[in-house]
Amino acid sequence: MSGAAEESKALVDLGRSVVERANEAGADVAEAGVHSGSHLSVKVRMGEPELVEEAGSRALGLRVMVGQRVASTYTSDLSEAGQRTLIEDALQLARLSEPDEFAGPPDRSELSSQSQWEDLDTFDEGVSRISADEALDRAMRGERAAFDFDPRIANSEGASFTRARGMSALVTSGGFAGSDYGTYASIVVNPVADDEGGKKRSGYHWSASRHYEDLESSAAVGEEAAVRTIAQLGAKKLPTQELPVIFDKDAARSILGLFAGCVLGGAIWRKSSYLVDRGNTRVASDLVDIVDDPLLPRAPGSRAFDGEGLLSRRNIVVEGGVLKTYLTDTYSARKLGVQSTGSASRSPSGGISPSASNLVLKAGSQSRDELVADTKHGLYVTSMMGFGFNAVTGDFSRGASGFLIKDGELSHPVSEVTISLNLDQLLQRIDAVANDLDHRTAIASPTFRVSSMTLAGS
Amino acid sequence: MTGRYHAPFAEHGSHTVDSNIADRLLRIALEKGGDYADLFFEYSVSGSYVYDEQILKSARRAVSMGLGVRVMKGDATGYAYCEDFSFEAMKQAAETAAQIAAGAQTVAPHAVSMRDAPNRYPISVESLDVDGEAKKAILERADRAARAADPRVIQVDASFAESVREILIANSLGHMARDRQPLIRFGIRVIAEDGANRQSGSSGGGGRMGLEYFDDKTPEWHAEQAVQQALTMLDAREAPAGEMDVVLGPGDSGILLHEAVGHGLEADFNRKKTSNYSDRIGEEVASALCTVVDDASLQGSRGSINVDDEGQLPTRSVLIEGGVLKGYMQDRQSADFFGTASDGHGRRQSFRSHPMPRMTNTMLLGGQEAPEDVIRSVTRGVYAKKFGGGQVDISNGDFVFSLTEGYLIEDGRITAPLKGVNLIGNGPDAMRNVVMLGHDFEASDGIWTCGKEGQSVPVGVGCPTIKIASMTVGGTQVAGG
Numbered sequence: 001m002s003g004a005a006e007e008s009k010a011l012v013d014l015g016r017s018v019v020e021r022a023n024e025a026g027a028d029v030a031e032a033g034v035h036s037g038s039h040l041s042v043k044v045r046m047g048e049p050e051l052v053e054e055a056g057s058r059a060l061g062l063r064v065m066v067g068q069r070v071a072s073t074y075t076s077d078l079s080e081a082g083q084r085t086l087i088e089d090a091l092q093l094a095r096l097s098e099p100d101e102f103a104g105p106p107d108r109s110e111l112s113s114q115s116q117w118e119d120l121d122t123f124d125e126g127v128s129r130i131s132a133d134e135a136l137d138r139a140m141r142g143e144r145a146a147f148d149f150d151p152r153i154a155n156s157e158g159a160s161f162t163r164a165r166g167m168s169a170l171v172t173s174g175g176f177a178g179s180d181y182g183t184y185a186s187i188v189v190n191p192v193a194d195d196e197g198g199k200k201r202s203g204y205h206w207s208a209s210r211h212y213e214d215l216e217s218s219a220a221v222g223e224e225a226a227v228r229t230i231a232q233l234g235a236k237k238l239p240t241q242e243l244p245v246i247f248d249k250d251a252a253r254s255i256l257g258l259f260a261g262c263v264l265g266g267a268i269w270r271k272s273s274y275l276v277d278r279g280n281t282r283v284a285s286d287l288v289d290i291v292d293d294p295l296l297p298r299a300p301g302s303r304a305f306d307g308e309g310l311l312s313r314r315n316i317v318v319e320g321g322v323l324k325t326y327l328t329d330t331y332s333a334r335k336l337g338v339q340s341t342g343s344a345s346r347s348p349s350g351g352i353s354p355s356a357s358n359l360v361l362k363a364g365s366q367s368r369d370e371l372v373a374d375t376k377h378g379l380y381v382t383s384m385m386g387f388g389f390n391a392v393t394g395d396f397s398r399g400a401s402g403f404l405i406k407d408g409e410l411s412h413p414v415s416e417v418t419i420s421l422n423l424d425q426l427l428q429r430i431d432a433v434a435n436d437l438d439h440r441t442a443i444a445s446p447t448f449r450v451s452s453m454t455l456a457g458s
Numbered sequence: 459m460t461g462r463y464h465a466p467f468a469e470h471g472s473h474t475v476d477s478n479i480a481d482r483l484l485r486i487a488l489e490k491g492g493d494y495a496d497l498f499f500e501y502s503v504s505g506s507y508v509y510d511e512q513i514l515k516s517a518r519r520a521v522s523m524g525l526g527v528r529v530m531k532g533d534a535t536g537y538a539y540c541e542d543f544s545f546e547a548m549k550q551a552a553e554t555a556a557q558i559a560a561g562a563q564t565v566a567p568h569a570v571s572m573r574d575a576p577n578r579y580p581i582s583v584e585s586l587d588v589d590g591e592a593k594k595a596i597l598e599r600a601d602r603a604a605r606a607a608d609p610r611v612i613q614v615d616a617s618f619a620e621s622v623r624e625i626l627i628a629n630s631l632g633h634m635a636r637d638r639q640p641l642i643r644f645g646i647r648v649i650a651e652d653g654a655n656r657q658s659g660s661s662g663g664g665g666r667m668g669l670e671y672f673d674d675k676t677p678e679w680h681a682e683q684a685v686q687q688a689l690t691m692l693d694a695r696e697a698p699a700g701e702m703d704v705v706l707g708p709g710d711s712g713i714l715l716h717e718a719v720g721h722g723l724e725a726d727f728n729r730k731k732t733s734n735y736s737d738r739i740g741e742e743v744a745s746a747l748c749t750v751v752d753d754a755s756l757q758g759s760r761g762s763i764n765v766d767d768e769g770q771l772p773t774r775s776v777l778i779e780g781g782v783l784k785g786y787m788q789d790r791q792s793a794d795f796f797g798t799a800s801d802g803h804g805r806r807q808s809f810r811s812h813p814m815p816r817m818t819n820t821m822l823l824g825g826q827e828a829p830e831d832v833i834r835s836v837t838r839g840v841y842a843k844k845f846g847g848g849q850v851d852i853s854n855g856d857f858v859f860s861l862t863e864g865y866l867i868e869d870g871r872i873t874a875p876l877k878g879v880n881l882i883g884n885g886p887d888a889m890r891n892v893v894m895l896g897h898d899f900e901a902s903d904g905i906w907t908c909g910k911e912g913q914s915v916p917v918g919v920g921c922p923t924i925k926i927a928s929m930t931v932g933g934t935q936v937a938g939g
Binding site: 045049051053054059071073078079081082085086094155156192199237240241272385386387388389390392395396397398401415417418419421455457 | 472513517520534558591594649656697733846855857877880930932933935
């Protein structure tokens with residue numbers, strides 16, 4: 001850890017020097033984000049190494065205000081000349097932009113400091129030590145497990161293993177200085193099987209974690225990938241109809257992701273969300289509780305402080321189906337006349353906007369199998385395709401694949417159909433939530449069922 | 459050379475890379491026994507301006523630069539990059555990439571020499587060299603026009619983005635090539651409100667050109683398009699669900715070709731036999747009306763390039779001719795496998811990524827029919843005018859597209875606008891079901907960005923009016939219900 005601590009101090013020092021120089025050059029507000037990271041990424045295919053990639057990178061982002069005028073700049077050129085261009089450009093651009101009365105950093109009293117930050121356990125030195133040989137071996141074993149599992153796995157898009165570490169520091173002229181670091185390891189296996197009519201079916205499974213010990217074994221990932229690939233063989237269209245739809249947790253997470261985009265303060269003041277003016281009203285069935293929790297240990301979206309330096313907090317977004325809060329940064333909170341929920345996210349290039357951290361739909365009590373058994377006729381969706389969502393109206397229509405549910409059991413696989421329903425109604429029609437939640441992803445949901453949707457097929 | 463932004467590795471730069479430095483680095487890259495190596499130097503500068511709530515709310519600029527070194531041993535690739543051009547840093551990247559091979563040098567690099575490349579970006583002044591006030595004025599004009607167009611418009615935001623990407627490639631076969639790729643894009647989004655009903659509309663475009671783009675497509679024109687779309691959608695009704703005839707409008711609908719056919723014809727998927735087009739060259743894969751090309755040479759188009767990211771010189775590749783599959787889009791590695799030459803489709807997002815076969819401007823060529831005859835031939839179907847985006851499963855060709863503007867066709871006439879339409883189908887099936895092609899081919903100036911394995915590259919699309927017999931339309935209204 002001392003290596004990481006030393007490195008993060010160097011990033012804070014660099015940020016501080018850039019902020020000081022920007023202030024001297026005429027910036028009334030200056031905020032510097034400094035990022036550094038390194039990764040090793042390998043890919044194997046058909047038992048042979050295909051790619052070994054290894055590199056490190058650093059970058060500097062600067063956001064300035066001159067009066068109420070805002071501009072931001074970014075560079076991967078950390079040389080003296082690069083830093084000078086970064087600062088000069090930022091000030092020149094700020095003079096071009098126009099005063100925005102809502103712009104400005106949070107009040108100093110809102111800023112957090114080191115003693116308040118929770119240790120979220122997002123860093124594992126062991127991840128950084130994984131060698132290229134070990135990574136290749138993990139990927140090979142994953143791919144081999146898929147081939148060994150079923151002879152119908154005839155081909156492969158390969159298997160990948162990646163380890164990464166990232167570090168960032170934020171220093172602002174408003175008095176905030178902090179740094180954050182984390183590690184990540186992941187494995188993906190992507191087998192291919194031949195189906196009827198010359199079609200191929202490609203499936204995948206993956207595991208990712210902050211700590212190496214939490215990563216699923218290569219064999220488990222490979223076998224699950226094979227199961228998912230084989231399960232699609234013989235997929236058929238269904239006739240157009242209305243029917244209950246169960247979203248497995250991957251598909252459910254994707255639905256929750258659409259909701260996440262609509263609950264952000266920026267979408268609300270712009271009136272580009274169907275959730276405008278819906279505070280304290282019903283937006284989902286009473287089975288639905290949604291929390292944005294940046295403080296989950298070892299979770300992908302965890303952060304001790306937000307992109308403006310505010311202390312991270314757990315925000316209850318939906319309780320018993322009722323919308324309790326939008327997620328805001330300082331700017332959107334001012335626009336909406338509320339307090340920031342500490343949900344600011346700062347992009348490396350300097351822009352700030354609200355974002356979800358770990359947005360979680362609370363688990364129910366039924367098992368996934370009970371939920372299927374409880375469905376006489378329906379569609380079980382495992383993956384969706386396309387971008388058919390209009391955030392302004394909530395209209396939703398996407399391609400789906402999965403299985404037909406017949407008499408409470410998964411029957412034949414289904415593909416080439418779309419499912420449609422306005423998101424507002426979709427969430428209100430959730431009539432069962434399963435207990436299979438996990439925190440592999442920042443946006444996480446258990447399996448749930450929607451009582452009725454339109455399926456378009458043959 | 460004029461202007462503020464120039465690559466440090468270019469002539470007169472702070473770290474000029476000449477053939478001598480390239481040779482030395484390539485030698486290091488092959489030291490462990492690799493059989494091919496290339497160097498990809500990149501310097502890119504981008505800027506953006508956001509006009510929102512009637513002020514220029516933010517202005518941004520970003521500089522990114524580095525060197526990517528690739529070493530190949532058989533089918534295995536070693537890749538490393540660095541972000542500064544000191545010889546020490548570059549040497550270290552070359553040594554890291556070299557590790558993919560284990561042994562002693564067996565191949566010596568050929569001495570590199572510079573290739574001549576064409577110029578497909580007819581620009582007098584690069585946008586980044588134009589004063590910011592000019593771009594602010596363009597955004598103001600768009601905003602003003604949108605607000606004046608209709609009192610129901612309640613929200614307008616317009617943005618302008620510009621970039622220039624300078625690349626220098628050298629490889630162990632002795633090729634060296636450079637390119638400087640400018641790109642601009644403009645976009646406007648409006649929200650219109652009528653009572654409790656709210657809808658958005660958008661319009662945008664750009665290409666590898668300067669601000670003269672707006673001489674032809676004015677900011678006011680784009681504003682008008684966006685407002686019309688939002689107002690039209692205010693009256694939109696629920697879309698039908700089920701199989702029916704679909705007519706695709708010219709230009710933007712080319713995105714369907716890109717997804718349904720293009721990806722499956724990228725050579726890497728066919729080398730690995732994971733595409734549904736594998737081993738099918740010479741076979742009929744589309745209706746005889748269809749000729750599909752990927753053309754990097756269109757003047758000023760977003761997908762055009764002079765040099766690919768492996769230093770090859772792309773031209774126009776015929777993929778499907780009269781319905782028969784003619785060839786795949788090759789990068790160097792796949793071309794080696796197929797025993798052919800790369801046709802310049804090796805592209806990458808940046809120096810941080812290795813190249814792979816990618817599209818440039820993918821187009822279905824025009825046919826014989828008058829577009830109004832195509833529409834007249836449909837009794838009940840959907841007319842697709844503007845596309846949001848699409849996705850394809852390359853292994854079997856299944857695709858989904860979302861329309862941002864679509865209409866019902868009833869008895870040969872375009873009638874009601876439709877909400878939230880999706881088109882779902884299978885690439886090869888849809889191509890076999892192409893039954894009419896208009897003579898109105900159009901190259902889209904839309905802002906298409908293609909994603910593959912986490913890498914994004916700008917692309918172009920184009921097509922005439924197309925009639926596809928029987929496609930699944932994903933709406934909410936069950937027929938007869």
